[in-house]
Amino acid sequence: MANDPLTVEQLMHLPAFQGAKIMAGIEGMKNEIYYVDSMEIPDLTGWLRPHELIITTGYALRDEPFLLSRLLEEMHRVGGSAIAIKTKRFLQEIPEEALRKSDLYRIPLIDIPAEIPYIDLTHSVMENILNRQLAVMRGVHEINQQFTHMVLNRRTPELVVLLGKLLHGEVAVLNTEGEVVNSTAHFTAERIADKRPIQVNNRAVGYVALTRIVDQQDRFGQMCLDQAVTVLAIEFTIRQSLQLQREREQESFLVELLSGTAGQEELLRYRAKQVGIPHVGQQYVMMIALSDPNLDQQKKEELLLTLLNKINQGEKPYRKGVLINDQLAVICATTQTDVAGQREEAKHYLENWIGGTMEQDVYKEWRCGLGCIHEKLEDLRLSYREAKRALQIGSLIHPAQSVVHFEDILVEDLLEQTRDHPSLVSLSRRFIVPLVAYDQEFGTELLATLESFLRTGGQTKKVGEELFIHRNSVLYRLERITEILGVNLHDAETRFRLDLVMRAWKLRGLASDAEGL
Known part of the structure; x- marks a missing residue:
C-alpha cells in the first residue's frame, strides 16, 4: 500500500535495482527504509540513522574488508535497514564474517551491478520514499479534516x-x-x-x-x-x-431567585429547567460563612471556592451553591419535615463537605444558618432571608453552635427589628445598665451570671459549671444582682422581662440586615 513504508523487499522490485541480488541477511527483507545515503569514507560512527539504506562502491573498504563487519555492527546498533554494495568495483569478494553478521543482524547485504549510476539508485529510492510519505501526509490531512468536522459538529x-x-x-x-x-x-x-x-x-x-x-x-x-x-x-x-456558561447562567438565576427578583412561580420553574436546575419539591437555604477574623481575604476566598466546588459536585440529594458577599448560599433538597431533622441533616452535610477537605483548625471556624423548608421556588427568598438572619444573630446568641436554625432565633429576630423601641430602651436602662456599670467598677461578672441564670432556667449548678465557679459563688452573685436591681429573680414576670432585655442586649452592635443581596 502507498501508505506503508518502503521495505527492502519492495526495494528489490524497483526498476533501478533490477539485476541486484541478496548476498546475505535474507530474514531482514521486511526492514523498513526511511532514508538513503552513500558511504565512501571509512568513518562509520555518528552519522548513521535508524531505517537507513547505505549505498557504497566499497572504496573505503578495499584495503580493509573487515570494516564491512564493523559497518554491519554499527548498523545493527542504530537500527539500520540494509547495505547495497557495488562489489565488482573494489571488492571482489565479501568476507565470510560480514556475511555471517549480515544473517545474524538481519541486515541484508545487496550486490548491485557496477554500471548503475549512484544517482539512479538514490533518486529511485528517494522518490519512492517521498511518494509514500506524501501519501501518508495526505491521508493524515484527510483524517484531521474528518476529526475536526466531527468535533465541531x-x-x-x-x-x-x-x-x-x-x-x-x-x-x-x-x-x-x-x-x-x-x-x-x-x-x-x-x-x-x-x-x-x-x-x-x-x-x-x-x-x-x-x-x-x-x-x-x-x-x-x-x-x-x-x-x-x-x-x-x-x-x-x-x-x-x-460548562462555564451553564454555571454562570445558574449562578445568575440563583442570585435573582434568592433576591426575589426572578418572577412568579411558573416563570421560575421554566427558567430553572432552562439552566439545568431541577425543581425537587421541599427545599431550604443554608448560609455558610467563615468566622475567623484572622484569615486574610485571599485565604478565605480560596476556602470558600474549594467548599463551593465540593458542594456543587454532589448530585443526590440535589443541592446547588452560589457565592454571595463572602458567604455561601446553598439550596438543599430535603425529605425532612421538622426542624430537628433538618438541623441534623445540615450538620451531616457540613461535616461531609468540610471534614475531608479543610484543615482541622479551620474546620472549627465554619458557621451555618438554616432557613425554613418551602415547596415553592418563589418562597426560597424567604428561606434565604431566614438563613442569613440565623447566621448573623446565631453567632451572637448561640456562639457555641456551628449550625443555627431560624427558629432558634425567632425572638431575637423580632427584637433586633425593634431594638430602638422606647420600651426596650427603658428595660435596658432599668435592668442592664446598672449591672454593666457595677461590673466595670468592681471587675465582677454579674451580667454574665444573670445571662447564664436566665438561659439555664435558673439552674445554679449549671451556671457554676459554665462560669467555672462554685455554686455558693453563684448564689452570692445572684444576691448582689437582686440588691442592685431591686427585683425578685424568682418572680415569673420579672424573669420574662429580664430574659427579653438580655436577649436584646446581646444583639447590640449587630448591623441592621439589608434586604438586598
Whole structure:
C-alpha cells in the first residue's frame, strides 16, 4: 500500500535495482527504509540513522574488508535497514564474517551491478520514499479534516469509532477522573495498554485510552493518534466553555431567585429547567460563612471556592451553591419535615463537605444558618432571608453552635427589628445598665451570671459549671444582682422581662440586615 513504508523487499522490485541480488541477511527483507545515503569514507560512527539504506562502491573498504563487519555492527546498533554494495568495483569478494553478521543482524547485504549510476539508485529510492510519505501526509490531512468536522459538529462518538478503526483496536476518551466519556463498543478499562494525555494550556483535561500500543514505527498510526489528541483538546475546550456558561447562567438565576427578583412561580420553574436546575419539591437555604477574623481575604476566598466546588459536585440529594458577599448560599433538597431533622441533616452535610477537605483548625471556624423548608421556588427568598438572619444573630446568641436554625432565633429576630423601641430602651436602662456599670467598677461578672441564670432556667449548678465557679459563688452573685436591681429573680414576670432585655442586649452592635443581596 502507498501508505506503508518502503521495505527492502519492495526495494528489490524497483526498476533501478533490477539485476541486484541478496548476498546475505535474507530474514531482514521486511526492514523498513526511511532514508538513503552513500558511504565512501571509512568513518562509520555518528552519522548513521535508524531505517537507513547505505549505498557504497566499497572504496573505503578495499584495503580493509573487515570494516564491512564493523559497518554491519554499527548498523545493527542504530537500527539500520540494509547495505547495497557495488562489489565488482573494489571488492571482489565479501568476507565470510560480514556475511555471517549480515544473517545474524538481519541486515541484508545487496550486490548491485557496477554500471548503475549512484544517482539512479538514490533518486529511485528517494522518490519512492517521498511518494509514500506524501501519501501518508495526505491521508493524515484527510483524517484531521474528518476529526475536526466531527468535533465541531459535536460528533465525538463517531471520532472515537473512526480512531479505533484506524488503529485496529478499542479506544476511549476519559476525563481526568478516569471515567469514560466516549468509547468504542468493546472497550473495557481492564484492557487499557496505553494512555495519551489531552492537554489544554499545558494541563491534562482528559486522556485517549487504547487497548493496544501503537508501534513507534507505525507512522500513520502515530500521526492519526496525534491528530486525534489535538482535535479532542478542542472538544474539551468546547465542553469547558459550555460548562462555564451553564454555571454562570445558574449562578445568575440563583442570585435573582434568592433576591426575589426572578418572577412568579411558573416563570421560575421554566427558567430553572432552562439552566439545568431541577425543581425537587421541599427545599431550604443554608448560609455558610467563615468566622475567623484572622484569615486574610485571599485565604478565605480560596476556602470558600474549594467548599463551593465540593458542594456543587454532589448530585443526590440535589443541592446547588452560589457565592454571595463572602458567604455561601446553598439550596438543599430535603425529605425532612421538622426542624430537628433538618438541623441534623445540615450538620451531616457540613461535616461531609468540610471534614475531608479543610484543615482541622479551620474546620472549627465554619458557621451555618438554616432557613425554613418551602415547596415553592418563589418562597426560597424567604428561606434565604431566614438563613442569613440565623447566621448573623446565631453567632451572637448561640456562639457555641456551628449550625443555627431560624427558629432558634425567632425572638431575637423580632427584637433586633425593634431594638430602638422606647420600651426596650427603658428595660435596658432599668435592668442592664446598672449591672454593666457595677461590673466595670468592681471587675465582677454579674451580667454574665444573670445571662447564664436566665438561659439555664435558673439552674445554679449549671451556671457554676459554665462560669467555672462554685455554686455558693453563684448564689452570692445572684444576691448582689437582686440588691442592685431591686427585683425578685424568682418572680415569673420579672424573669420574662429580664430574659427579653438580655436577649436584646446581646444583639447590640449587630448591623441592621439589608434586604438586598
